[in-house]
Amino acid sequence: MLATKTRQVVETSDTVKLELYRLLGEGYRAMQDGRTSTIEEVRERLEKMMIY
Numbered sequence: 139m140l141a142t143k144t145r146q147v148v149e150t151s152d153t154v155k156l157e158l159y160r161l162l163g164e165g166y167r168a169m170q171d172g173r174t175s176t177i178e179e180v181r182e183r184l185e186k187m188m189i190y
Contacts, residue, residue: 168175
């Protein structure tokens with residue numbers, strides 16, 4: 139007997155997608171400029187973004 143699992147599809151809004159692309163672009167520009175951040179700095183920024 140085959141057991142099938144249903145997949146839950148999570149829809150993301152266009153706003154969330156645009157924010158993701160903005161962050162990716164920001165990271166890419168930072169890499170080109172040679173800017174670096176520690177894991178802790180990135181974690182703090184993400185936590186602040188999640189609060190707002």
